[in-house]
Amino acid sequence: MEEYAREAVERLTTRPAEPYETLSVSPITPLLGAEVSGIDLSRELTPQQEKEIKHAFLTHHVLAFRDQDITPEEHKRFASLFGDLHPVSLPAEGSDPYILEIRADRDSRMVAGNGWHADGTADPEPSLGSLLHITTVPEGGSGGDTLFANMHLAYELLSPAFRSFLDGLTAVHDGAMPWKTAGQTPPPEYDVPRNEHPVVVRHPDTGRRLLFVNGPYTSHIPQLSGQESEALLALLYRHIAATPLLHCRVRWQPKTLVLWDNRCVQHHAIWDYFPHTRHGRRIAVSGTRPRA
Numbered sequence: 151m152e153e154y155a156r157e158a159v160e161r162l163t164t165r166p167a168e169p170y171e172t173l174s175v176s177p178i179t180p181l182l183g184a185e186v187s188g189i190d191l192s193r194e195l196t197p198q199q200e201k202e203i204k205h206a207f208l209t210h211h212v213l214a215f216r217d218q219d220i221t222p223e224e225h226k227r228f229a230s231l232f233g234d235l236h237p238v239s240l241p242a243e244g245s246d247p248y249i250l251e252i253r254a255d256r257d258s259r260m261v262a263g264n265g266w267h268a269d270g271t272a273d274p275e276p277s278l279g280s281l282l283h284i285t286t287v288p289e290g291g292s293g294g295d296t297l298f299a300n301m302h303l304a305y306e307l308l309s310p311a312f313r314s315f316l317d318g319l320t321a322v323h324d325g326a327m328p329w330k331t332a333g334q335t336p337p338p339e340y341d342v343p344r345n346e347h348p349v350v351v352r353h354p355d356t357g358r359r360l361l362f363v364n365g366p367y368t369s370h371i372p373q374l375s376g377q378e379s380e381a382l383l384a385l386l387y388r389h390i391a392a393t394p395l396l397h398c399r400v401r402w403q404p405k406t407l408v409l410w411d412n413r414c415v416q417h418h419a420i421w422d423y424f425p426h427t428r429h430g431r432r433i434a435v436s437g438t439r440p441r442a
């Protein structure tokens with residue numbers, strides 16, 4: 151491993167012990183994700199529990215809470231601790247405007263999020279994070295895991311010279327792209343978002359830099375020729391997908407809730423359970439404009 155990469159990993163693996171009084175926080179890997187226990191999300195949290203969860207969220211970026219028997223209202227109440235709820239972009243008629251049903255079964259032709267991405271990055275203010283509560287796991291109890299990748303580390307594992315080059319670039323994110331990829335056109339009522347964000351942004355709470363491009367939404371880098379932009383994005387996506395050091399994997403059980411920081415992780419829902427059913431509800435929290 152290169153010296154700059156060793157330093158980046160060492161910074162995370164030699165963190166001081168975390169000061170939790172009410173929670174038990176067990177890292178999934180030393181570099182991303184944690185299982186959190188000792189908390190019942192169906193109850194209102196105490197200020198100390200809230201403080202500890204927010205600390206764990208900024209430290210580990212992906213938090214898994216097991217055995218959470220929560221109603222949609224309790225799910226929303228927990229989500230709203232992190233900010234305003236982010237409305238679903240195309241809610242089904244009569245559905246709750248803040249709850250996205252995540253469902254795949256025998257009739258599915260595709261599933262949401264089956265590829266590395268961050269949510270809604272074509273929006274001017276992509277979501278802060280999402281909270282997915284899975285209620286039905288595939289029959290047999292395995293399959294349907296979700297992978298997460300740490301975009302801070304994705305940036306920090308690049309060489310300093312390459313990072314400096316990326317620091318000066320922006321990228322266009324186009325909400326029409328996922329529709330085109332699926333061979334569909336967006337419905338007329340959908341006001342398709344298209345926004346330019348820096349390729350390298352700072353996390354709004356920690357100031358730490360991270361890589362902010364993703365396959366489904368990033369169309370091109372306007373400072374480069376078409377060929378250069380395509381090659382650079384392909385290199386970055388390969389780096390994200392082919393570097394296991396960046397990843398953690400969550401294996402769902404019924405009533406697991408996972409909260410992830412959409413500002414600094416990408417995720418990938420694995421569809422390895424066809425024709426079985428997986429079902430849950432996702433609520434997102436509103437974010438802010440990404441800044442360099």
Ligand code: SIN
Nearest residue numbers: 252262263295296419
């Ligand atoms: C998504 O939010 O992209 C879906 C995640 C999942 O189903 O695990």
